[in-house]
Amino acid sequence: MMLSVIQAVRRLFGGFMVLLAVSILLFVVSKLMGDPSYSILSIDATQSQRAAFRAEIGWNQSFWAQLLQYIGRTVTGHFGNSYEMQQPVSQILVPYVWGTVKLVGLSLPLGMFGGIVFAFLSLWASDRTERMFQRFLLLLYSLPGFVPVILAIEIFGVKLKWFPPSGSQGIQSLVMPVVLLAGSEAIKSGLLLRTKLREVMEEKFVVTARAKGLAPRRLYIQYLLRPALILVFSYLSIQVGQLLGSTIIVENIFAYEGVGSLAIHALSTRDLPLLQGCIFVPAIIFLVLRFVTDLVQPWLDPRLQQAGRRVSI
Incomplete structure (x- = not known):
């Protein structure tokens, strides 16, 4: 230790x-x-x-x-x-840092949970369904990041008017950025966790547990999920940095008050x-x-x- x-x-x-x-x-x-x-x-x-x-x-x-x-x-x-602005930088940063923390703090756990759900669904699905599901996730993953953002603004912000298309207007302004960031994280972590779960399924201790007739709930949670989460946890620490980078694009497109949008303004x-x-x-x-x-x-x-x-x- x-x-x-x-x-x-x-x-x-x-x-x-x-x-x-x-x-x-x-x-x-x-x-x-x-x-x-x-x-x-x-x-x-x-x-x-x-x-x-x-x-x-x-x-x-x-x-x-x-x-x-x-x-x-x-x-x-x-x-x-x-x-x-002729004000202390630390004083200026406080509300913008809090805005970015809210985005990352909500997107990351939702994305990880969605990735776990995707990975286990792929285990329970048939081979044909699992292949189709994987191709669908890869298709979504290959899309440029700005495409779903612009589509979400056009559909849910402009046409349906369910959420504000831009700005920081309370909880409603967080919905679309958080869902888009969490969806991206869910796809990436789901694909990674699915591969890890397939590897763990071939381990001797899992094969032995299945041969002994262990209850499915205990098998999936104790014997599959915990070893796979070790990889996800390591991936999570790296993904925080990438997610902070992704918020720059999201904050600027949505005109959301966060560190990313403030950094672009400071650069200009x-x-x-x-x-x-x-x-x-x-x-x-x-x-x-x-x-x-x-x-x-x-x-x-x-x-x-x-x-x-x-x-x-």
């Missing part, structure tokens, strides 16, 4: 180092994009106004001085004030502190979740603990 903790800490530290490197790359790219005064100030602003703005945000300092200040803000998590205005916060905060959430997953996984799969003891010996 101690070896698993050490490995989890190493991965967490490595993730922070990667995040720091990405942050520095973001700083360099932002410098290459040019003077932010031209994207934030009005087009008729005078040169003296632009010079005052550059002095206010520290743009007139040397490259290395700005880089050191930037690294210090990254390490401490104090991103300063937004260039455009060259608002470096705000863009830094939009990237850094979700990445920290992902790293922490991955760290928790690394700690919990040996408890779910005792074979990892045994492997760790063998390696430590």
Whole structure:
């Protein structure tokens, strides 16, 4: 168990180092994009106004001085004030982070549950039905992400008017984004879990349990689901990062107030502190979740603990 903790800490530290490197790359790219005064100030602003703005945000300092200040803000998590809004980035991020957390927090468990249902339905179905079902899931999986989003807006938002087609107007505005994200996760996790369940079905302990006439409910839950969920749990920690990336598209199409839509706005205005916060905060959430997953996984799969003891010996 101690070896698993050490490995989890190493991965967490490595993730922070990667995040720091990405942050520095973001700083360099932002410098290459040019003077932010031209994207934030009005087009008729005078040169003296632009010079005052550059002095206010520290743009007139040397490259290395700005880089050191930037690294210090990254390490401490104090991103300063937004260039455009002139407010602390941490204060601006709170409602947008909460909006994205609601999307991911609802989509991920619903998607995992849907994937489990899909996988077990494929086990109970006949071979012909199972093949047709798998082809249908693969067809849905191959569709570009924006296609079902646009169709959902057109059908349920514009024609039927069941849900708001855009904006953040309470629970109703969450329905279509959550269903679309959860459906995508259900397809991917269902295909993965189906393959894993087929492999577990061939294991000796499952074959022996079936030969002994074990009750189907106990067989599926204890002998099939738990070993398969180990793979899903590992997949889940990676999928959180991909789901955060998918929310960028969904938030912008639905005009939903989340970190993704805020990051696109910060990028268009060259608002470096705000863009830094939009990237850094979700990445920290992902790293922490991955760290928790690394700690919990040996408890779910005792074979990892045994492997760790063998390696430590």
